[in-house]
Every structure is written in structure tokens, then in C-alpha cells.
Amino acid sequence: MTETSKIAARDYAAGMKYKDIAAKHGVSLNTVKSWKKRHGWERKKGAPVQEEVHPRKRGAPKGNKHAVGNSGGAPARNKNAVSHGFFQKFLPPESLEIMEELQTRAPIDILWDNIMIQYTAIIRAQRIMYVVDRDDKTIERVEEKGGVSYGEKWEVQHAWDKQATFLQAQSRAMATLQNLIKQYEEMCRVGMADEEQQLRLDKLKGEVAAINAQAQQEQVVFVDDVHE
Structure with a gap:
């Protein structure tokens, strides 16, 4: 509300x-x-x-020549309410x-909403794209043909395929998040944020740093698994 x-x-x-x-x-x-x-x-x-509120009519005093040709209100070609x-x-x-x-809402709060939406998507992706281990393989039917000749087409995603896709997607998402955070930091720097808005950014930066550290660790494990 x-x-x-x-x-x-x-x-x-x-x-x-x-x-x-x-x-x-x-x-x-x-x-x-x-x-x-x-x-x-x-x-x-x-x-x-x-009772219905009727605003007092404004205008020049009776007989005033400055208002000739103007019925009051905004000037002609005024763009008020056009948008x-x-x-x-x-x-x-x-x-x-x-x-x-x-x-x-203040611009800094709208920016914070965008940060939260992006951050939520990153956290949710951790669950959706999670790879259990190197034996985590996904087999999915992607095409089926009927009629005189019948055939099926299947797609196999090995653990290293899924892990690589996840890391690439997460890197792009994190880059977007970090760009939003930089914009927020700039707003804080020029005095557009109060203490509470500054503190919530500090907390988020700590959480993002933890995710980055985890992603780097997973990438090292992934490379080691391939060469075992």
C-alpha cells in the first residue's frame, strides 16, 4: 500500500x-x-x-487588459496532461x-526494485539450473514424426553442458546486477539516499560477493572434473 x-x-x-x-x-x-x-x-x-470540492476560479481582475484573449488556465499549446x-x-x-x-515512488526506490527483481531471478536460477554431480544427465525428446515413417529426436545434456550453460547465464545476470548496484551507489554518493537505503545496499553487496565466490569455486571444480 x-x-x-x-x-x-x-x-x-x-x-x-x-x-x-x-x-x-x-x-x-x-x-x-x-x-x-x-x-x-x-x-x-x-x-x-x-460536499464536492469546487476550486476557486482564478484570473485577472475585471477590466485587466493582460488577460485579453486568454480564457484562463494553462497557456495555449501547454503540454500538461498530454502524456x-x-x-x-x-x-x-x-x-x-x-x-x-x-x-x-522516488527514483532510488524504483532502482532498488529493479535490483531486487534481478537478484531474485539469480537466486531462483540456482535452484532451477542446479547440477547435482558429473553424472547428472538430462535426456529429453525434442521432436516426434508420425505418418508413414515414424521417428523421434532426443536431446542429451551432460553435466558439463548444463554447468557451462548455467555459469554463462549467471555471469551475464551478475553483470547486469552489478551495473544496477553501481547506479544505486552513485545515487547514494550524490546524497539521494537516506541511511536505511545505504544500509540495505551494503547488505546486498555482501550477499552478491558470496555468490560470486561460490560461482568461482564451482567453475574450478567443473574444469577439474573434465580433466580427471
Whole structure:
């Protein structure tokens, strides 16, 4: 639950209408309704439904000549909301909702999310691509032909094939992760991170170093096995 949706929940509990909540927080009406359904918003008992908020009209004083030809609001050709309208035209509601929630997150937190997604994929690959020993062989049927003549095609992956594939894939994934970490470190260096954000990076770097050490050890064992 984002900070924006938490504040919106309090507004709803106090009796504010959907469209007023949407206008206040700069999100669509569908997003507000989605928040209510997902997080189970409820109004406080006895809370009055607030009257619709009408912002005070602004403009130049009566008779002022500077406003001639301008009906108020943003200047002609102003690009306000053009981007949002463009996405609203082409993206599905679910994607719009995600995009609107991401707008409340700081760039360093979005980068950290990407780091966590990449790191999670690396850890998961350890389980999926694990090679038990040098006798770990995979035999899989990859093609079958029927009709007058029948035939099958099988693919055999020996332990050293699977291990080599795993090491190459992990090296590429680790390079991507380390590049993301460098970007995060740069944000910390220029003062865009607080103490908590800095500490979580230090912890992650220690874990990544341990994975790299393990990968190097496995690569040495792999080479030794081939030459036994």
C-alpha cells in the first residue's frame, strides 16, 4: 500500500467522494475505486459525505487588459496532461494504475526494485539450473514424426553442458546486477539516499560477493572434473 493510497484511504474514511480523492491525488477515478476494493476501505461510522470540492476560479481582475484573449488556465499549446492522456488512450487500466502508483515512488526506490527483481531471478536460477554431480544427465525428446515413417529426436545434456550453460547465464545476470548496484551507489554518493537505503545496499553487496565466490569455486571444480 503506497503512501498516496494510505492518505486516500483516510480521505475516504472521512467522507470524501471518489472524484474528489482522484482530483486531490492526481490519479484516475478507476484507480481510487481499485484501491477501495483491494484494501477494503470503509467509512468511519457517522462520517458525513463531504460536499464536492469546487476550486476557486482564478484570473485577472475585471477590466485587466493582460488577460485579453486568454480564457484562463494553462497557456495555449501547454503540454500538461498530454502524456497522461496518451497513456490512457493506449494502455489497459491495470497498466495505468501501476504507472500512477509508481509516480509516488522516488527514483532510488524504483532502482532498488529493479535490483531486487534481478537478484531474485539469480537466486531462483540456482535452484532451477542446479547440477547435482558429473553424472547428472538430462535426456529429453525434442521432436516426434508420425505418418508413414515414424521417428523421434532426443536431446542429451551432460553435466558439463548444463554447468557451462548455467555459469554463462549467471555471469551475464551478475553483470547486469552489478551495473544496477553501481547506479544505486552513485545515487547514494550524490546524497539521494537516506541511511536505511545505504544500509540495505551494503547488505546486498555482501550477499552478491558470496555468490560470486561460490560461482568461482564451482567453475574450478567443473574444469577439474573434465580433466580427471
